[in-house]
Amino acid sequence: FFRYCAIFVMASRSLMCGAAALVGVASSSFGDSRQQHLEAKFFTGGKVQLEHAISLNHDTKLFRFKLPAGKEYNVPVSSCLSCELVYKGQRFRRHYTPVNPNGSKGYVDLLVKLYPGGMMTPLMWSMKPGDKMSFKYAEKDTWRPSKYDTVGMLAGGVGITPMLQIIREVVTNPYDRTKIKLLFINKTEDDIVLRHELDRLAMEYPETLEVIYLLTRPGPDWTGEKGPIDAEKIRRYMPSPNRPTKVYVCGPHGFYHTLCGIGNSNITYWTKCKSPQQPSVHTYDSQMNEDSLLGRMGYSLSQVCVF
Structure with missing residues (x-):
């Protein structure tokens, strides 16, 4: 009797292992198939x-x-x-x-x-x-839905582009409860790019998105925010550094220097060299300087993301 029980147990284990192997192969095949589908569909x-x-x-x-x-x-x-x-x-x-x-x-x-x-x-x-x-x-940075109650965005000129990518993701995800405050800085009203799209999104999702335009060289008819970006405007519109939050920064050279105390971190220059695998590289520091405007206001390195 015990002999037959032992044989039965061994046979059962063999069947279970075989089934698990088949499931593993099927899952692997499905994963490979899905990956191949994505690679075939999306341009990488x-x-x-x-x-x-x-x-x-x-x-x-x-x-x-x-x-x-x-x-x-x-x-x-x-x-x-x-x-x-x-x-x-x-x-x-x-x-x-x-x-x-x-x-x-x-x-x-x-x-x-x-x-x-x-x-x-x-x-x-x-x-x-x-x-x-x-x-x-x-x-550049991994977006996690609802990680923060509110995030801030400081965009200068065409630095609005990574902000728009995040904004679209948040407003179209019904499970993302993040609120966004965008301060968009330009020289003149004619310099405001993508304004129609930003106004449309702010109108359609008023509980999620607030857009504030600031001009450093406003015309006589401009009624919005004026003047240079400074601590007073950041305090007024950006989330406080005294709570969990993130402030995203993107703009021209002077913008990074004023807010973060660094140069433009996104430019890298490759010179011609003998080994293409190890080119000579000159790149700017991408970290926020703690003695910068945002640093002096109390924002930590982990609270500022520079695009």
Whole structure:
């Protein structure tokens, strides 16, 4: 009797192990199949072709790049594109956050401001339809729904692009209860890009999104906030550093210097060298200086995210 029981137990264990193995194989196959589907559907990097560029104002253009046939734009929040151009044997790279929403089929839109003394933007502005640029996805910060009750955003000029990506994610996710306060700084009213989209989102989701426009060179008819960004305006509109929160910062060189005490952390310059795997690199420090405006106001390094 005991002999037959032992045989039965051993047989049962063999059957269970075999079933588990089959389940594991099935799960693995499903996972591999899903991954292959995602890779087939979404474009994860490579060369893209410029379709057209549209001037939005005197120094800002919207560049539309064509994705390969059947591909979609879809990236995690918050991510950006690491874009690269080669000019006279030198490689130039800059991070841009697309302004088109996830799920866009066949294209990627980049909002680019011309900096005459810059390393990358003059090259982009010289591009013609059909010219190609390389890019790949780069993750900047991991967005976690409802991690904070309220987050703040300080955007200058085209620095609005990563903010828009997060805003769209929050307002379209019914399970994300985060409230957003955006202070958008520009020189003149004509410099405010994506204003129609921001106003639309603020009107549709008033409980989630508050948008404040600030002009440093306002016209006589401007009734909104005026003057330079300072501690008083940050206290008025941004969440307090005395509670769990996050403040996102993105803008031009002077913007980073004023708020965070650093240079533009997103520009990296590659020089031509013998080993492509180990290029010579010059990059700015990406950490907030504790003696900066935000640092002196009590915001810690963990509370500030620089795009």
